Amino acid sequence: MTTIVIVGAGRGLGAAVARRFGAEGFAIGLISRNQEHVDELAAGLTAAGHTARGYAADVRDANSLTTALDRAAHELGPIEVLQYSPLPQREFLRPVLETTVDDLSGAVEFSIYGPVTAVQQVLPGMRTLGRGSILFVNGGSGARPNPQVAGTSIAFAGEAAYARMLHDTLAPEGIRARQLIIPGAITPGHPTHDPDVLADRLWHLHNHPGDFRAFAEEMPDA
Numbered sequence: 001m002t003t004i005v006i007v008g009a010g011r012g013l014g015a016a017v018a019r020r021f022g023a024e025g026f027a028i029g030l031i032s033r034n035q036e037h038v039d040e041l042a043a044g045l046t047a048a049g050h051t052a053r054g055y056a057a058d059v060r061d062a063n064s065l066t067t068a069l070d071r072a073a074h075e076l077g078p079i080e081v082l083q084y085s086p087l088p089q090r091e092f093l094r095p096v097l098e099t100t101v102d103d104l105s106g107a108v109e110f111s112i113y114g115p116v117t118a119v120q121q122v123l124p125g126m127r128t129l130g131r132g133s134i135l136f137v138n139g140g141s142g143a144r145p146n147p148q149v150a151g152t153s154i155a156f157a158g159e160a161a162y163a164r165m166l167h168d169t170l171a172p173e174g175i176r177a178r179q180l181i182i183p184g185a186i187t188p189g190h191p192t193h194d195p196d197v198l199a200d201r202l203w204h205l206h207n208h209p210g211d212f213r214a215f216a217e218e219m220p221d222a
């Protein structure tokens, strides 16, 4: 059994992706800042017949993130899929003229240092397996800067540059780096933005080679 680790796993998209990959036989590692939150999610998944465990880590704290990923690999099995999808914090979502250096430094820790930390931790295991996927999930400002949400617009651009370089560099090794852009809100029951529909898109991105970036719905001029 191999493992998917969802970095930033909550009741919305994180839980849906856990169910989708769990149904395909993956063990599931769930990471968020709050141990109770991920324990609760893991308990629900375990009750539904999946193998799941929760690990507390803050993506802005490199040591906690590498420790959680290391524990997940040892306790659940080799990490074949890493999904990076923590929900951005409010201070990253301010208008451009109100965004301070402090706001930006948090956004950069969250969206650039966090992904680099996570990828460096899991990549050796994927190389040993000879396959793997690194899935990045971002809102619309990840594809087109939005002056209402300057922190994510700036930091997601760096995250996407890193992820696209991984896509180009790792493809010959059978390791996929892909990005799913979700413009607008995740909405249960919506034909394209329902968490289960989005989880299915991510399952497809893991399983099929293709371009670096995919969209939950078309985004003009992106």
Ligand SMILES: NC(=O)c1ccc[n+]([C@@H]2O[C@H](COP(=O)([O-])OP(=O)(O)OC[C@H]3O[C@@H](n4cnc5c(N)ncnc54)[C@H](OP(=O)(O)O)[C@@H]3O)[C@@H](O)[C@H]2O)c1
Pocket (backbone or CB within 6 Å): 007, 008, 009, 010, 011, 012, 013, 014, 015, 031, 032, 033, 034, 037, 038, 057, 058, 059, 060, 084, 085, 086, 087, 088, 089, 110, 137, 138, 139, 140, 182, 183, 184, 185, 186, 187
């Ligand atoms: N929700 C939307 O409408 C929407 C729209 C477009 C794109 N997205 C993208 O979808 C993904 C999130 O999906 P979702 O909104 O359904 O969220 P979710 O999977 O329900 O939960 C995400 C979890 O991220 C965790 N998190 C936040 N900051 C963190 C940190 N610093 N370190 C570790 N974990 C952290 C939070 O848990 P703790 O509080 O326990 O840490 C939160 O529950 C993100 O990639 C987001 O950019 C969401």
